[in-house]
Amino acid sequence: MPHRSAPPATGRRAPRKKETVMLTLLRTAVLVLPLVAVAACQNEGPAERAGESIDNAGQSIKDAIDPPGPAEKAGRAIDRAVD
Numbered sequence: 001m002p003h004r005s006a007p008p009a010t011g012r013r014a015p016r017k018k019e020t021v022m023l024t025l026l027r028t029a030v031l032v033l034p035l036v037a038v039a040a041c042q043n044e045g046p047a048e049r050a051g052e053s054i055d056n057a058g059q060s061i062k063d064a065i066d067p068p069g070p071a072e073k074a075g076r077a078i079d080r081a082v083d
Contacts, residue, residue, distance in 0.1 A: 068076070
């Protein structure tokens with residue numbers, strides 16, 4: 001008669017095959033979905049360009065009322081270089 005081994009010392013049971021497959025699928029989704037989201041954000045549509053124009057106009061009005069300091073100007077230059 002075969003002898004069954006004792007459960008692991010941590011008190012956790014070994015995962016079943018179905019659980020292992022589900023965990024693998026979940027891990028894959030967690031890794032792939034952000035990449036898909038980033039890839040989808042590369043193309044600018046007309047609404048996004050219009051929104052940026054409105055944002056830039058609002059920023060220009062704000063700068064006319066309260067001019068930016070040197071640190072803010074440097075930050076904006078870095079943002080433009082990265083975009």
